[in-house]
Amino acid sequence: MARAGLTAQRLVAAGADLADEAGFEQVTLSALARQFDVKVASLYSHLKSSQDLRTGIALLALRELADRAGDALAGRSGKDALAALADVYRDYARDHPGRYTAARLPLDPETAAASAGVRLARMTRAVLRGYDLGEPDQTHAVRLLGSVFHGYVSLELAGGFSHSAPGSAETWPRIVDALDALLRNWPPPA
Structure with missing residues (x-):
């Protein structure tokens, strides 16, 4: 029987908070069970495994990042948009270090395709439209920005x-200034 008040969503949120406090690597079902003063077995009514919990935290973090990026990028373009996107990543990492680590958790292709990571990638490409990059240069630039951020x-x-x-x-x-200059003067293929 599931303990009253425990849900997968509540457990994921508590796991995300624990990740920020203690580090993402410290998030386990055992740690959550201690926090809620329940046996680990009672959590299996809501989560399949520690990996299920970790994936839930990653998906939560990606949604939060995408929501922040959407708010920050509204009405911006060019260098202003680039700086706003860069600041979203940096500020989120400083505000939520455990969640930020979780956002980089490798996801299976189906889960990744259904995640807010797709929205983040679309927003990054939207920022790059201000730099008039075609393919495959836009993909190279997305990878550059992700690597630098x-x-x-x-x-x-x-x-x-x-x-x-x-x-x-x-x-x-x-x-950010250097990235803007590079994107405005993207080198031709060698």
Whole structure:
């Protein structure tokens, strides 16, 4: 019998909060059972496995990121849109480090295709329309932006930039400026 008040949605939300507090790698059904003062077996009425929980957190994080991006990008184009998208990733990672890690969880193709990750990819391509890139250059540019955003944010969260001046807050807009310049002057194929 399912414990009153426990639902898959509530467990995923609690798991997302736990991920932000303790790290995504610490999220397990056992940890959630302790949090709700129930036996692990009672959670199986709502979730199939720890992987099911982790996938739920990833999907939640992707929805939150896509919602933030949609709000941030409304009415923007060009460099303004690029900066807004970059800030969405950086701010979300700083606000929700565990969820941010979860958003990068590899998903099976069917789950990925039904996730808000598709919406995020469409928004990234919409930003790139301001730079007049055709295919396959647009795909290359999507990969470049993802690499820079995720790489910078991951290094920043790990303290990788805390040992030298200037501070990472000063570097971030410079990176966005450099990306804008590169996108406006995209090199032809070699």
